[in-house]
Amino acid sequence: xxxxxxxINSAFKENSVWRQILGICxxxxxxxxxxxxxxxxxxxxxxxxxxxFTISLIRNWTPRSVRxxxxxxIIASYVIIVDIFLKANMPEISKQLGPYVGLIITxxxxxGRAEAFASQNKPWDSLIDGIGAGLGYTLVLIVISFIxxxxxxxxxxxxxxxxxxxxSWSIMVMAPSAFFLLALLIWAVNTYYxxxxx
Amino acid sequence: xxxxxxxxxxxxxxxxxxxxxxxSVMYRFSAExxxxxxxxxxxxxxxxxxxxxxxxxxxSTMEEILAQYPDxxxxxxxxxxxxxxxxxxxxxxxxGDVVAYCFEIHGKGLWGSMQALISTSxxxxxxxxxxxxxxxxxxxxxxxxxxxxxxxxxRDRLFVINPDxxxxxxxxxxxxxxxxxxxxxxxxxxxxxxxxxxDSVIKMLRDEINYIYNYFRNNEL
Numbered sequence: 001x002x003x004x005x006x007x008i009n010s011a012f013k014e015n016s017v018w019r020q021i022l023g024i025c026x027x028x029x030x031x032x033x034x035x036x037x038x039x040x041x042x043x044x045x046x047x048x049x050x051x052x053f054t055i056s057l058i059r060n061w062t063p064r065s066v067r068x069x070x071x072x073x074i075i076a077s078y079v080i081i082v083d084i085f086l087k088a089n090m091p092e093i094s095k096q097l098g099p100y101v102g103l104i105i106t107x108x109x110x111x112g113r114a115e116a117f118a119s120q121n122k123p124w125d126s127l128i129d130g131i132g133a134g135l136g137y138t139l140v141l142i143v144i145s146f147i148x149x150x151x152x153x154x155x156x157x158x159x160x161x162x163x164x165x166x167x168s169w170s171i172m173v174m175a176p177s178a179f180f181l182l183a184l185l186i187w188a189v190n191t192y193y194x195x196x197x198x
Numbered sequence: 199x200x201x202x203x204x205x206x207x208x209x210x211x212x213x214x215x216x217x218x219x220x221x222s223v224m225y226r227f228s229a230e231x232x233x234x235x236x237x238x239x240x241x242x243x244x245x246x247x248x249x250x251x252x253x254x255x256x257x258s259t260m261e262e263i264l265a266q267y268p269d270x271x272x273x274x275x276x277x278x279x280x281x282x283x284x285x286x287x288x289x290x291x292x293x294g295d296v297v298a299y300c301f302e303i304h305g306k307g308l309w310g311s312m313q314a315l316i317s318t319s320x321x322x323x324x325x326x327x328x329x330x331x332x333x334x335x336x337x338x339x340x341x342x343x344x345x346x347x348x349x350x351x352x353r354d355r356l357f358v359i360n361p362d363x364x365x366x367x368x369x370x371x372x373x374x375x376x377x378x379x380x381x382x383x384x385x386x387x388x389x390x391x392x393x394x395x396x397d398s399v400i401k402m403l404r405d406e407i408n409y410i411y412n413y414f415r416n417n418e419l
Contacts, residue, residue: 029336029337029338030337030338031338032338032339032391033337033338036337036338058213061200061209062209063200063201063205063206063209064200065206066206066209066210069210070209070210070213073213073214073217074213074217077217077220077221080221081220081221081224084221084224084225084228084232085228087228087232087235088228088231088232088235091235091236091239096337096341097337099334099337100337152390167377168376168377168390170375170376170377170390170391173338173339173390173391174339174390174391175391
């Protein structure tokens with residue numbers, strides 16, 4: 001596969017959320033505000049890309065019996081680096097994201113891409129795969145959070161776009177709406193992309 | 199070689215040393231900056247809760263007091279400890295006169311502890327301002343208790359109704375939905391999707407004001 005194909009594959013064709021149903025917990029949790037979704041998405045892109053690159057770089061020396069421990073160690077280290085960086089340089093954003101930066105460690109997309117791609121492919125291909133998978137995940141977060149924030153608060157990225165006449169839909173702020181929207185998104189992608197293509 | 203007994207152990211050990219080393223170095227170089235940012239942020243929060251009282255006594259504006267940080271903090275605010283009282287106390291003084299108090303208070307939220315600052319009038323009965331400095335609530339839901347519209351509801355609130363009674367020290371405040379408009383002064387808007395967190399905030403305020411007020415009825419501040 002060319003690098004472009006790797007990127008398109010990981011970001012869209014084999015999107016971690018709508019195709020592989022990974023990373024659902026955070027997709028449900030943070031998506032009532034677009035800013036939180038964007039920042040978490042950027043954190044995941046950074047961690048995923050560098051973790052993939054590092055795991056791929058040492059793949060020929062990594063013993064199979066301890067590979068998952070090594071992958072967890074690398075992912076956790078990059079997450080802590082993101083956490084320290086945000087605390088030292090963007091304290092407000094760090095405060096807003098609260099526990100979610102640390103929880104990137106538990107995002108199944110990271111272990112999924114490490115196992116499925118990075119441990120078997122070259123470093124630069126793995127880096128691109130990581131960026132693509134991270135962007136695909138961020139795209140889903142942004143789409144869902146756009147709908148939830150708009151109908152739930154009448155805002156986009158915190159800016160009021162719907163006037164006083166708008167009565168906010170409380171359900172959109174709460175977790176159940178993320179379930180409905182995610183299910184609708186998966187249905188729409190399956191119907192209009194995968195089945196149409198088949 | 200990769201199949202030998204010792205190889206995975208040695209490899210794992212080397213990787214742990216490398217990554218722990220990188221993190222230690224990064225933390226060592228950032229720790230001072232992080233501590234300074236956290237200290238500034240905390241002091242600014244204290245100043246923020248006391249700024250209105252200072253500005254009124256000083257004849258200036260809140261914005262001016264806040265803009266002059268850290269000088270204004272050094273000039274007007276000092277920390278005081280009272281033996282046996284288990285909260286941090288910050289006193290705002292203008293020309294030698296106490297204009298307000300600020301207390302660090304604690305409570306329990308849905309997921310963990312909450313740390314907040316309240317500034318009170320000199321008689322300790324009214325909350326002048328309120329700020330949450332640390333909480334572990336759900337981002338986008340409970341964490342919205344830090345938003346200004348929510349915090350602002352507690353400004354200039356009389357919490358100690360009857361100063362002669364040890365029991366009746368909390369207001370009869372009740373929560374209504376975020377989307378509703380309060381019909382009287384006793385109604386406060388809760389954060390949508392965060393009922394427990396909203397209730398925890400008011401419980402923390404009631405408990406802490408109760409404790410502070412009753413403590414200083416019998417002890418000097």
